[in-house]
Every structure is written in C-alpha cells, then in structure tokens.
Amino acid sequence: MKPAPGGLPRGRYRKEVIVMREVAVIGVGMHPFGRFTDKSIADMSREATVRALEDADVRWKDIQAAYVGHLYQGLVFGQRMLSEIGYSGIPIVNVEGACASGSIAFRECYYGVALGRWDVCLALGAEKMAHGLIPVTGMRPLESAMGYQVFPASYAMIFRRYHELYGLTIEQLAKISVINHNNGCLNPNSKYKLRLTIEDVQNSRVIADPLTMYHCCPNTDGAACVILCAKEKASEYVTGPLVTIAASQLVSNSYETASVLENCVTKRACDLAYEQSGIGPEDLDLIELHDCFTMAEAWHLGNMGVCEIGEEGSLIDSGNIEIGGRIPVNPSGGLLAKGHPVGATGIAQVCEVTWQLRGQAGERQVEGAKTGMTHCHGAQGAACAVHILKR
Amino acid sequence: MIKGNAGELKKKVIPVEENLFTMPSMTEGETRLIGSKCNFCGAVFFPKRAICGKCYRDGMEEVTLSRTGKVTTWTVIRMKSQGYKGEMPYVMGEVELPEGVVVRTQFRGIDPDNPAIKIGDSVEVMLEKIYEDNEGNDVVCYQFKPV
Numbered sequence: 278m279k280p281a282p283g284g285l286p287r288g289r290y291r292k293e294v295i296v297m298r299e300v301a302v303i304g305v306g307m308h309p310f311g312r313f314t315d316k317s318i319a320d321m322s323r324e325a326t327v328r329a330l331e332d333a334d335v336r337w338k339d340i341q342a343a344y345v346g347h348l349y350q351g352l353v354f355g356q357r358m359l360s361e362i363g364y365s366g367i368p369i370v371n372v373e374g375a376c377a378s379g380s381i382a383f384r385e386c387y388y389g390v391a392l393g394r395w396d397v398c399l400a401l402g403a404e405k406m407a408h409g410l411i412p413v414t415g416m417r418p419l420e421s422a423m424g425y426q427v428f429p430a431s432y433a434m435i436f437r438r439y440h441e442l443y444g445l446t447i448e449q450l451a452k453i454s455v456i457n458h459n460n461g462c463l464n465p466n467s468k469y470k471l472r473l474t475i476e477d478v479q480n481s482r483v484i485a486d487p488l489t490m491y492h493c494c495p496n497t498d499g500a501a502c503v504i505l506c507a508k509e510k511a512s513e514y515v516t517g518p519l520v521t522i523a524a525s526q527l528v529s530n531s532y533e534t535a536s537v538l539e540n541c542v543t544k545r546a547c548d549l550a551y552e553q554s555g556i557g558p559e560d561l562d563l564i565e566l567h568d569c570f571t572m573a574e575a576w577h578l579g580n581m582g583v584c585e586i587g588e589e590g591s592l593i594d595s596g597n598i599e600i601g602g603r604i605p606v607n608p609s610g611g612l613l614a615k616g617h618p619v620g621a622t623g624i625a626q627v628c629e630v631t632w633q634l635r636g637q638a639g640e641r642q643v644e645g646a647k648t649g650m651t652h653c654h655g656a657q658g659a660a661c662a663v664h665i666l667k668r
Numbered sequence: 669m670i671k672g673n674a675g676e677l678k679k680k681v682i683p684v685e686e687n688l689f690t691m692p693s694m695t696e697g698e699t700r701l702i703g704s705k706c707n708f709c710g711a712v713f714f715p716k717r718a719i720c721g722k723c724y725r726d727g728m729e730e731v732t733l734s735r736t737g738k739v740t741t742w743t744v745i746r747m748k749s750q751g752y753k754g755e756m757p758y759v760m761g762e763v764e765l766p767e768g769v770v771v772r773t774q775f776r777g778i779d780p781d782n783p784a785i786k787i788g789d790s791v792e793v794m795l796e797k798i799y800e801d802n803e804g805n806d807v808v809c810y811q812f813k814p815v
Contacts, residue, residue, distance in 0.1 A: 410747055412749075419684055419688060419715075419809065421749075421752065422684050422753050422799070422807070423798065424752035424754060425760065425772050427745055427749045430743045430760055434741040434742065434761060434762065437742060438787070484746060484747050
C-alpha cells in the first residue's frame with residue numbers, strides 16, 4: 278500500500294459534501310420488547326411493520342425498498358420477514374453491524390431517500406435472542422478459548438479505569454440503572470417495569486466484578502420499524518409537524534485488538550453529527566444512547582460532550598439526565614430496562630425520539646422536545662451510528 | 669515455526685493459536701509475545717499483522733515483546749461465555765507493555781474471590797495450560813502473573 282497523496286486526512290473519514298434531500302420519518306411502529314415464547318420473529322416483524330405503515334398511512338405497495346437490521350436471524354432475513362406482508366419484489370438489503378445493525382439499516386434507508394434513489398422506504402430491525410451472555414461468533418481461537426470477549430467484562434474494566442482516574446463510583450453507575458428502570462415503568466414497550474433502589478442494583482448477582490445483573494441490559498425479543506419519505510413528498514401521506522433527520526453518521530474502529538478504554542468512535546460520530554446538523558450537545562432535548570451497561574451510558578455521555586470526560590459522576594448525581602432534567606437520557610428506559618433485541622435496538626431508538634418529538638410519548642414525554650439524538654455502539658465500538666432528529 | 673514439542677512430556681503441548689507467543693522449548697523456558705513493528709512509522713502491534721494499522725503501509729517486521737508490563741485495568745468474570753474452555757471464575761484485564769501495546773489477558777496467581785491486584789501493578793508474561801483437547805494434548809496460552 279502506498280501512502281495517500283498529500284492533503285487528504287488519509288482514510289480517517291471523508292466529509293459528505295453532496296447536497297441531499299431532506300428526509301422525514303413519517304411512520305414508526307414497534308412490537309414490544311420482552312420474551313415472547315408464543316410468537317415467532319416473523320409475527321413480531323409483521324406487527325411492527327404494519328404498525329409503522331398504519332402510522333404513516335402508507336400502503337405496502339408504495340414502499341420502494343427495505344433495509345433490514347439483524348445479527349443472528351439467518352439468511353435472507355429481510356426477505357423472509359417482509360414476505361409476511363406481501364411479495365412486492367422490492368430491493369431488500371440485509372444489514373449486520375452487531376448491536377448497531379438496526380441503526381446502520383436506518384442510515385442506509387435514510388441515504389436511499391436523501392440521495393434521491395427512493396421516495397418512500399422502510400427500515401426494519403428484529404431479533405429473537407438467546408439467554409445468557411450475548412454470543413460473539415466468528416472470533417479467533419484465542420478470544421473464544423480464553424473468554425476474552427465478554428461484554429460486561431469490558432465495561433467492568435472501563436469502570437475500574439474511570440474509578441481510578443476520575444473517582445466515578447459504582448453507586449453513581451447504579452443510579453443510571455435506577456433512572457432508566459424508572460423510565461421503563463412509563464413505557465408500554467419496555468420489558469422491565471421495575472422500581473429499583475441502588476441497593477437492589479448492587480445486591481443482584483455479580484456478572485463481571487463489580488458489575489451486577491442490573492448494571493447489564495437484558496437480552497430480549499422485539500421488532501421495530503420506521504418509514505422514511507422525502508420531505509417534499511411527505512404531505513401525500515401525513516399532516517402536521519414533521520420529524521426530519523438532521524444528521525446521520527457512521528464510523529468504525531478495529532475490533533479484536535482495540536483496548537477497551539478507547540471510545541474514539543462515539544466522540545468522532547457525535548462531533549461529525551453536531552457539525553452536520555449545526556445542533557450541539559447543549560441544544561439536544563433528549564438522547565437515546567446505547568446503555569448496554571450502566572458504564573456504557575456514563576462512558577458515552579462524556580464522549581458525546583454532554584459533560585466533560587471525568588464529570589460523569591456529578592452529571593448522574595445532578596438529576597439532569599432524568600425526565601424533567603436538562604437533557605433526559607434514555608426516556609424509553611434504554612437497553613437497561615426496555616431490553617436489547619440487537620437488530621431492533623437502533624430502530625426502536627428512532628421510534629422513541631420520533632414519539633418524543635411529536636409529543637406522543639405519554640407519561641414519559643419530555644416536555645417541548647424539538648431535537649433528539651440516537652446512538653448505537655456495535656461490538657464495543659467496531660461500529661458506531663449516530664442520528665440527530667428534529668421537528 | 670512453532671511445533672509445540674514439549675520434550676520430555678508424554679503428551680503434546682500446543683498453543684491455543686499459532687504465532688501469538690514463543691514456546692518455552694524455543695527460548696529456554698521464557699515465553700514472549702510475538703508482535704509486529706512497522707518499518708516505516710515504528711508502530712508496534714499485538715497480535716502480529718501484515719499491514720500497519722497506523723500508516724497502512726506493507727512493511728511489518730516480526731518482533732518479540734517485553735516480558736513485563738503494567739496492569740491498566742482488570743475484572744473478575746463470573747459468567748461463562750460461549751466457547752470458553754478454562755476455569756470459572758477467572759481474573760481478566762489489560763496490560764500495557766513498554767512498547768505501548770495493550771494486551772488483553774487472564775491473570776494467574778490471583779485469587780478471584782479475594783483479588784490482590786490493582787492498576788499499575790507490574791506483571792510478567794508466562795505460559796499456562798488452559799484446557800486439554802480431545803486428543804489429550806495440553807493447550808496453552810500466554811497469561812500474566814504478578815512480578
């Protein structure tokens with residue numbers, strides 16, 4: 278490989294300079310997250326898709342393309358799921374990016390409309406999850422045989438580092454679990470509806486010291502779907518204020534060899550999204566972020582610029598990330614309470630932000646919300662997708 | 669290349685993965701991690717790789733890495749992951765070597781129930797059996813222990 282010619286920031290990222298159409302989220306629908314042993318993944322995908330189509334008042338025959346996120350559901354997953362609705366013969370793209378699969382599907386769907394390829398298309402994410410630790414497939418023998426790829430362990434190690442460097446306490450992290458579970462109590466789509474205390478969180482069983490079970494999100498089943506439309510065409514389907522996409526960013530990092538302490542992807546993706554949209558962390562009314570573990574939420578908050586890195590503990594204590602605070606984080610309950618059906622998670626974040634911006638979030642409504650950000654972090658930062666929505 | 673010959677032992681001792689570390693029989697009892705150093709920009713990587721991940725040029729030289737480093741973080745894992753073949757629970761963490769390379773590792777000589785380990789501790793690389801394979805061979809991997 279020869280070095281790139283001078284001038285370009287060699288391969289780090291290239292800014293998108295193409296003029297794009299504005300894109301509106303005109304329909305959202307979810308199948309609740311939880312354990313549904315009596316339902317197939319096709320049942321859940323169909324229900325989420327039909328709800329989104331009904332919400333957008335769009336007929337299936339109007340959908341021009343579909344982008345489908347999943348991790349474990351096998352070959353031609355999107356084709357199998359959407360044939361439940363009808364055999365329309367549209368292009369269907371299956372997308373894998375670990376926990377960010379749904380977000381990446383959403384982003385590709387967005388670009389399909391923004392670049393003028395489609396006027397109306399759909400992003401679906403769905404998953405049925407096994408119990409226990411999220412299985413990591415395709416690892417090198419070293420990593421599987423030595424038990425290196427244990428996600429809660431990575432976040433336990435990040436915590437220990439933050440504790441040493443910044444004095445973040447495990448009780449402050451436990452409070453994130455308490456807050457997100459409180460929010461989940463207000464969300465009909467949430468798996469858990471639990472009022473926890475810091476003691477409850479700390480007294481649950483240890484997974485990776487010092488993280489206990491309630492510091493970790495539960496694996497769940499679930500599905501979520503959104504319908505996107507060129508803003509100029511949206512009035513053909515919906516009336517009233519439109520939720521539009523102000524920024525879409527996706528960045529990557531190495532997976533196998535990266536130290537757990539590097540979180541350059543969240544910072545890079547968010548900085549690019551702030552620049553693209555002209556909306557900064559101080560302008561955001563709410564954030565749905567990838568709280569696979571309590572430590573993940575704290576880690577991302579600093580890297581997003583919601584607080585300075587090292588100030589996460591005081592931000593948690595301040596009450597500002599609770600509903601009613603300055604910048605509510607995971608009002609849906611997040612992955613911690615709502616659950617984590619990997620492929621559906623990123624799409625469900627968009628559903629939540631859309632409901633919040635429309636003022637349809639019921640008891641968990643963030644008053645007057647006009648801007649919201651979604652953030653998914655796949656495989657410890659191998660992929661990180663960030664979207665900013667506004668109305 | 670590494671043959672995994674254990675000399676006087678009856679059964680074979682084989683590495684969990686080729687090209688990660690030198691086997692004791694080759695270095696008179698001391699194992700070392702095998703990494704790569706870029707001939708252009710000097711970046712060092714573990715495990716070894718063909719192309720520099722920092723400057724993207726093709727000019728990597730195989731190097732053995734320092735035997736001691738500092739603990740940068742650690743945890744005790746109490747839930748078994750798919751494909752894991754060692755003992756439960758286990759102490760895992762990351763070690764920074766003087767070359768600037770951060771290595772994920774298990775720790776030996778530390779009691780998981782009463783872990784006497786802290787960030788900044790000096791640790792030394794060693795080889796230890798992880799499990800016995802279907803043919804009765806001892807599969808070994810690098811780990812770190814307190815100095």
